Amino acid sequence: MTRLIKVIFAPVRLIWAAWRRLALHTQILAGLFLGAAAGVAANAFAADATWVRWFGDNVANPVGQIFLRMLLMTVVPLVFASITLGVAGLGDLRKVGRVGGKTLLYFLFCTTLSATLGIFLVNLVDPGQGLDPAIRQQLFDTYRGQAQGLQAAGGTQFGINTFVNIVPRNPIQAAASLDLLAVLFFALVFGAALTLVPDTKARPLLAVIEGLGEAIVKIIDFAMKLAPYGVFGLIFVVTSRFGWTLLSTLGAYVAVVLVGLFLYASIGLSALVRIFGGLNPLVFWRKARVSAITAFSTSSSSATLPTNIKVAEQELGIPPTVAGFVLPLGATMNMNGTSLYEGVTVLFLAQVFGVDLALGQQVIVVLLSVIMAVGAAGVPGGSLPLIMVVLGTVGVPPEGIAVILGVDRILDMCRTIPNVTGDLTAAVFIARTEAGWKPTMVRAERRDPQPVAAA
Numbered sequence: 001m002t003r004l005i006k007v008i009f010a011p012v013r014l015i016w017a018a019w020r021r022l023a024l025h026t027q028i029l030a031g032l033f034l035g036a037a038a039g040v041a042a043n044a045f046a047a048d049a050t051w052v053r054w055f056g057d058n059v060a061n062p063v064g065q066i067f068l069r070m071l072l073m074t075v076v077p078l079v080f081a082s083i084t085l086g087v088a089g090l091g092d093l094r095k096v097g098r099v100g101g102k103t104l105l106y107f108l109f110c111t112t113l114s115a116t117l118g119i120f121l122v123n124l125v126d127p128g129q130g131l132d133p134a135i136r137q138q139l140f141d142t143y144r145g146q147a148q149g150l151q152a153a154g155g156t157q158f159g160i161n162t163f164v165n166i167v168p169r170n171p172i173q174a175a176a177s178l179d180l181l182a183v184l185f186f187a188l189v190f191g192a193a194l195t196l197v198p199d200t201k202a203r204p205l206l207a208v209i210e211g212l213g214e215a216i217v218k219i220i221d222f223a224m225k226l227a228p229y230g231v232f233g234l235i236f237v238v239t240s241r242f243g244w245t246l247l248s249t250l251g252a253y254v255a256v257v258l259v260g261l262f263l264y265a266s267i268g269l270s271a272l273v274r275i276f277g278g279l280n281p282l283v284f285w286r287k288a289r290v291s292a293i294t295a296f297s298t299s300s301s302s303a304t305l306p307t308n309i310k311v312a313e314q315e316l317g318i319p320p321t322v323a324g325f326v327l328p329l330g331a332t333m334n335m336n337g338t339s340l341y342e343g344v345t346v347l348f349l350a351q352v353f354g355v356d357l358a359l360g361q362q363v364i365v366v367l368l369s370v371i372m373a374v375g376a377a378g379v380p381g382g383s384l385p386l387i388m389v390v391l392g393t394v395g396v397p398p399e400g401i402a403v404i405l406g407v408d409r410i411l412d413m414c415r416t417i418p419n420v421t422g423d424l425t426a427a428v429f430i431a432r433t434e435a436g437w438k439p440t441m442v443r444a445e446r447r448d449p450q451p452v453a454a455a
């Protein structure tokens with residue numbers, strides 16, 4: 001009997017042994033493809049089968065969520081430790097101000113570039129002109145409830161208070177509600193204050209925060225071991241439940257978004273990393289792939305932040321003070337994919353609802369897309385409430401967003417890739433111009449990220 005069991009399980013053991021020999025990034029890539037293939041197949045052949053639902057609810061989703069939560073639980077302490085150490089490590093406050101200012105200018109430049117590209121493409125293709133009004137009504141009716149929910153969740157409350165709220169009343173509360181921008185602000189001020197405290201007092205505290213950072217990096221290592229399975233689970237759930245036919249209904253719009261994101265990433269970001277970072281784009285993309293896959297599968301810049309910091313430090317050789325300062329800022333403020341997406345979506349919906357936007361108004365859409373991308377939370381669908389604000393501002397009914405909600409998740413996965421990799425280009429640029437980093441410091445050989453000190 002035991003021999004029979006051994007014979008039956010021999011191939012499984014072989015496959016498992018081969019799997020364990022694969023490098024982590026290959027396993028993650030395999031998780032992505034297997035999850036997508038299994039999900040699409042389940043959707044095509046067994047969409048209503050109870051076992052597919054059961055598998056999604058009880059296996060794939062829980063595994064995906066555990067992976068996501070393992071990453072998310074590191075975000076607040078990671079942002080606090082890395083920003084504090086980053087600011088304290090930069091030394092004098094004038095340098096912090098210069099590096100911070102330069103980083104923000106770079107973010108604004110990239111975000112404006114991507115939004116402009118989106119607006120250009122949407123004008124070129126006019127994807128909203130061909131949409132059948134009956135289909136528009138059908139989509140509108142189906143997703144109106146969801147759109148109203150988004151609006152009720154604070155979509156129209158954008159204003160001066162959005163900026164005031166960056167300063168937290170209570171940093172613990174900001175941390176508890178995962179309000180990253182507020183945590184980041186507190187850490188910035190805290191790090192700056194530490195540079196003004198006598199060395200004998202600041203040193204021990206910094207050593208503790210360094211220890212905290214290192215422990216968090218270990219937790220991220222544990223989480224990344226789960227990544228191949230987590231990525232499989234997350235992708236399976238999305239693809240097995242997605243209404244694929246919707247993609248063709250909104251085909252022209254989806255194509256404009258995807259082509260825009262692809263052009264921005266492959267030409268725009270590649271050119272930026274070459275010009276500002278002096279780095280070969282092929283090398284950059286090879287090093288950045290684990291960040292890109294994590295962004296794609298989680299649809300969340302915040303959840304990808306721990307991976308992104310690890311990739312920057314270990315794959316690109318960026319000094320921890322720069323990675324720990326630029327990347328958390330980027331995860332909350334620099335969303336290149338999102339601003340492109342916002343520009344395209346607003347203009348598309350304007351076309352669909354017959355609102356003619358003159359050039360001046362389109363420029364306003366670009367500016368608002370940039371501001372909203374800065375304000376959007378780095379979570380799945382984080383930009384949707386803010387798109388409703390832009391829609392309202394240019395005279396398109398905000399609930400019109402209902403038309404595109406059905407395809408948003410897939411587009412969210414895609415736009416989060418440039419959101420996250422755009423931050424890496426910023427880290428390369430700042431490291432090169434402020435921290436003596438050189439392209440030759442990038443690890444030449446292929447290998448998985450290994451744990452290093454957070455700072």
Ligand code: ASP
Pocket residue numbers: 299300301302335338376377378379380381382383384412415416419
């Ligand atoms: N999911 C995006 C991110 O986390 C935000 C968005 O565009 O909705 O970067």
